[in-house]
Amino acid sequence: MQEPNLTIHSLHVHPIKSCAGIAVDEVLLVETGLEFDRAWMLVDEAGGFVSQRELPRLQLVQPTLRHSDLLLRAPGMLALHLSLDAVEGACRVRVWDDEVAAYDMGDLAAQWFSDFAGRTLRLVRFDPGQRRRCDPAWSGGVDAEAAFADGFPLLVASTASLDELNRRLAARGHAPVTMARLRPNIVLDGLDAHGEDFVDTVTFDTPEGPVVLKLTKPCTRCTIPNVDPATGERGTEPGDTLAGYRADARMGGAPTFGMNAVIVEGVERTLRAGARGTATIAF
Numbered sequence: 001m002q003e004p005n006l007t008i009h010s011l012h013v014h015p016i017k018s019c020a021g022i023a024v025d026e027v028l029l030v031e032t033g034l035e036f037d038r039a040w041m042l043v044d045e046a047g048g049f050v051s052q053r054e055l056p057r058l059q060l061v062q063p064t065l066r067h068s069d070l071l072l073r074a075p076g077m078l079a080l081h082l083s084l085d086a087v088e089g090a091c092r093v094r095v096w097d098d099e100v101a102a103y104d105m106g107d108l109a110a111q112w113f114s115d116f117a118g119r120t121l122r123l124v125r126f127d128p129g130q131r132r133r134c135d136p137a138w139s140g141g142v143d144a145e146a147a148f149a150d151g152f153p154l155l156v157a158s159t160a161s162l163d164e165l166n167r168r169l170a171a172r173g174h175a176p177v178t179m180a181r182l183r184p185n186i187v188l189d190g191l192d193a194h195g196e197d198f199v200d201t202v203t204f205d206t207p208e209g210p211v212v213l214k215l216t217k218p219c220t221r222c223t224i225p226n227v228d229p230a231t232g233e234r235g236t237e238p239g240d241t242l243a244g245y246r247a248d249a250r251m252g253g254a255p256t257f258g259m260n261a262v263i264v265e266g267v268e269r270t271l272r273a274g275a276r277g278t279a280t281i282a283f
Contacts, residue, residue, distance in 0.1 A: 003278045006190040006202060009159050011273050014183060015070055016123070017041040017095075017148045018051035019061040020229065021183060026272040029211060029263065032126075032146050033153030034185050034271075036065060040082075040105070041148040042113060042121045047093045049148070052224045055117055060232040072112070080112045087125050095148050101127035134262060138217040144262035152260035155219055156196055157184040161257065164193035165238055168245060174237050181225040181238065184258050186213075186271070191279070194246075196259045204266075204277035211266030215282075218248050218256035225257070 014021040017038045028035040042050045042058070052058050064071040072080040087103035094100075102124040104110075109123040126132075126147040134144040134152050146153045157179065166176040179187055188196065196215060204211045226239045242255040 003280055004190055004195070004199075006188050006277045006279055008204065008271065008273050008275045008277070009187040009189045010179070011271060012179075012183070012185055012187070013037045013065065014185075015040055015063045015065060016061065016072075017049065018053075018055075018058045018224070019063060019072075020059055021180065022063060022065060024065075024273075026270050028268065028270055029266050031153075031263070031267055032132075033149060033263075036070075036084075037185060038126075038146075038148040040070075040123055040125050041093065041095065041102075042117075043093050043124055045120050045122075047091065049093065049095045050117075050121060052227050053222060055119075056224075056227040056234045057117060057232040059227050059229055061113075061116070074116050077112065077116055080109065082109060082123075090127070091124060093124050095132075096150065098132055100132050101130040103127060135217075138260070139262055140214045140216045142214060142216075142262040142264055152217065153263060154186060154213060154261040155184045155258050156186045156188065156199075156202070156213070156215055156261045157182055157258035158188045158191040158193075158196050160189075160191055160193040160195065162187075165241065165257070168241050169238055172241060174241070177225070177238050178229070180229045181227070182257055183224070186261075197256075198281055199259070200280045200282035201264065202261075202277055202279045204271060204275045206266070206269045206271065206275065208269040209266070211269050211271060211277075212264040213261045213266075214264050215259040215261045217260040218251055219258045219260055220248070220251050220254040220256050221246075 012021045061074045070082040088106045105123040113121040246255040248256040
């Protein structure tokens with residue numbers, strides 16, 4: 001079978017887990033995925049992570065990565081500036097079943113998020129000295145690690161998959177959605193709808209050398225895609241439509257969209273939107 005020719009349509013970094021993402025033209029690949037992706041996270045008073053599942057309003061927190069700081073804006077709030085080089089006290093936090101080392105980002109950040117969310121929150125940053133290993137049952141033999149992402153360093157989707165979802169939404173009388181709801185890191189052109197389900201590896205050439213990613217686990221979908229990025233309000237779409245045609249037997253019948261991926265080769269190399277690559281198909 002001929003290897004599909006691919007293009008990186010877009011790249012997306014989500015600095016704070018469950019807040020809005022940023023489309024970037026280029027980004028460094030690090031051990032835990034795209035640089036600064038899910039490097040920060042909100043936690044409750046017990047140190048457990050907080051997401052859009054319980055606070056859909058977090059979608060309205062819009063980050064901007066600048067040379068030396070992370071700028072945060074949200075409706076009704078003054079802008080918050082976080083230095084990329086500064087943290088405060090060390091702490092331990094939980095993301096799903098993992099307890100990991102982190103750094104608290106201080107009282108000002110905590111107050112800002114608590115005021116916006118209407119409940120007590122603290123902002124923490126992943127400790128780069130911590131290795132949070134991915135589930136070996138789904139890592140394709142790669143010793144992969146993630147920061148505060150749910151379980152894997154990267155999420156890969158395709159433009160054709162979004163087009164198919166929007167075609168089905170239109171057929172049911174619903175408005176189209178953008179890729180912002182699905183929160184991938186890498187969006188590909190050149191695949192058929194949901195063709196990423198059948199990809200084994202993707203390889204991109206960069207000036208520093210190849211980047212090779214292995215697509216390992218279908219991404220099951222919770223309620224987060226049902227949050228409108230413009231309003232922070234939760235509905236029932238596109239979740240209901242996905243459930244109607246994307247039930248995945250590999251995942252116990254849960255609806256899936258996109259594939260989690262691990263890094264085979266290419267740490268410290270730069271991915272760029274528009275970069276061309278090839279895929280190998282899993283049999």
